[in-house]
Amino acid sequence: MKRRINSLFTKSILCTICTATILCxxxxxxxxxxxxxxxxxxxxxxxxxxxxxxxxxxxxxxxxxxxxxxxxxxxxxxxxxxxxxxxxxxxxxxxxxxxxxxxxxxxxxxxxxxxxxxxxxxxxxxxxxxxxxxxxxxxxxxxxxxxxxxxxxxxxxxxxxxxxxxxxxxxxSSSNKVGRITVRYGRHTYSSMNQVEYDAVMKIVEEAIKDRGTEPFAGKYQAYFFRYLDGDRKTNYEKRGVDYIGLHVAEGSIGELVEAGVPRETIIKAKIAGDVALLLIRGSVDPRNGKPNSAYDTLIDRQGDCDSDAQTILAVFDALGFNTAIIGSPNHADAIIEIDGKWWDFTSDSFLRVDMTQALKRKDIYIHTRPTNGLPIK
Structure with missing residues (x-):
């Protein structure tokens, strides 16, 4: 994540950070x-x-x-x-x-x-x-x-x-309520305005997870993900060859997880969650007005930007048992997921390590949505 954190939150996408986590x-x-x-x-x-x-x-x-x-x-x-x-x-x-x-x-x-x-x-x-x-x-x-x-x-x-x-x-709170919304995971509402929106979001997420199934990897590069986990690398093959390309795709997606020593089954579970999140986000249109800020906006209204997409990612990873949060800056928001005790950014099918100790020292970066487990980010 070192290569990413330097440019994190410098995107020119127009978006409005809208806090989602509340306590009653x-x-x-x-x-x-x-x-x-x-x-x-x-x-x-x-x-x-x-x-x-x-x-x-x-x-x-x-x-x-x-x-x-x-x-x-x-x-x-x-x-x-x-x-x-x-x-x-x-x-x-x-x-x-x-x-x-x-x-x-x-x-x-x-x-x-x-x-x-x-x-x-x-x-x-x-x-x-x-x-x-x-x-x-x-x-x-x-x-x-x-x-x-x-x-x-x-x-x-x-x-x-x-x-x-x-x-x-x-x-x-005496019950798992945030405002007037009964929530399932931590204090995360995914910026839903009411119970109807929240329930609609979770129904879509649950159905998408069910449809995705438990097959470890999907798509035409499925075999290369297994080969990458088993130690095969693109450098063993001629550039631009089929094997080189397949292993390059796998490396770009889960390479840093493998390097960090994350257990095989945890990597597979994270990849499944990522597949579902990307599938749900795909097709939403950025209106370029900064208004989309909830998972409902992305999933039902089909309008999305960094805020609403991050909330959608949280909903999926929360539903699969991960600890999640959102970090923000004046012009961007990013979902982060705790995997094997470390924090990772998930963007465009890539898991990239985030050094939160260094990130939060920057004055322009703050915790937008607190972790699912309610504990401080370390």
Whole structure:
């Protein structure tokens, strides 16, 4: 994937990143969080105070909106953005590097109270888009708060001085629901707008998997995939010959999986999933307006771009038991699949290794849709 990650997300395809993963349920924040560092600098404290100030301003705006009965989605977006600022800082630091946890504690309690405030009565007076998007953004805030709690817990394990209280964190949903949608795999909705869309997507995916069957490889190059797994290589043959071409195709598809030592049966299973995903994506038309963002758009409306195609890939690989996620940038989205403990990009029938540690250090790359298993990407 090294050759790909340098150009990842630089495609000129016009697309709009639309977050798909949300978390429902109430949560609470209790106690003081502290991590002491003897090497604190004024610059670091100033930076942390700026983050706290931003969160306080976002909390104030949301509080005023709720009190007046005049809320909008941007109020929750501001809170989410403030929490994201803390998460970015927390996820890439050693124990003790963040020194302002005590100052943050009270503001987090305010955030907790605001996100737990019921807004159904306010929303009763709203119609259309606002009635849908406001609770959705509230759920996104809850997810970002959960990410914060996970980051703090991980940080607290790096040193003995923490007085972190984790007895009360975000509570998991009582059922596998994301918003009003009952989902099957993790928190993945594949950007479906409602249960009808989600069910339609999963029905198509399941039928396609059934139709594909369990035959290890398909198509005219089937035999060459087996030969590649058995150690045969194109370099054993004359260029442009039938054997050379067949093994070249196999190498381009599963070569990096084989090089990485992924078990034979896992490679076969991943290839089956890839075959189904490509079959379902094939035939959709990119309207070049950035609107397609769900698997439903690709599978039913037959309009697709990087967002909707990535969601379709997730639906297929999820259904076959893989752990999946989407990474995004300002102008692109890519599905990634965890195979044998490592992350892989799947594009145009090729599995390419992704070094997520390096990828997420880039400021223009972020986790668009969290992994199926809910754990942080490493």
């Amino acid at each position: 349920g109430s949560f609470s924040y209790e106690g003081s969080i502290s991590a002491v560092s003897a090497a604190t600098t004024d610059i670091r404290v100033s930076d942390e105070e700026a983050l706290i100030t931003n969160l306080k301003a976002a909390n104030t705006r949301l509080s005023e909106g709720i009190s007046s009965g005049m809320i909008n989605d941007s109020m929750y977006k501001d809170v989410k953005a403030s929490l994201l600022g803390f998460n970015v800082k927390l996820e890439d630091m050693a124990y003790g590097d963040f020194v302002s946890f005590d100052s943050l504690t009270e503001e987090l309690k305010t955030t907790t109270n605001l996100l737990n405030t019921q807004i159904d009565e306010i929303l009763a007076g709203y119609n259309g888009y606002d009635k849908f998007i406001i609770p959705l953004e509230r759920d996104f805030c809850m997810e970002e708060f959960q990410r914060f709690q996970i980051s703090v817990r991980a940080l607290s394990k790096k040193g003995p001085s923490s007085t972190l209280n984790t007895s009360s964190v975000i509570m998991p």
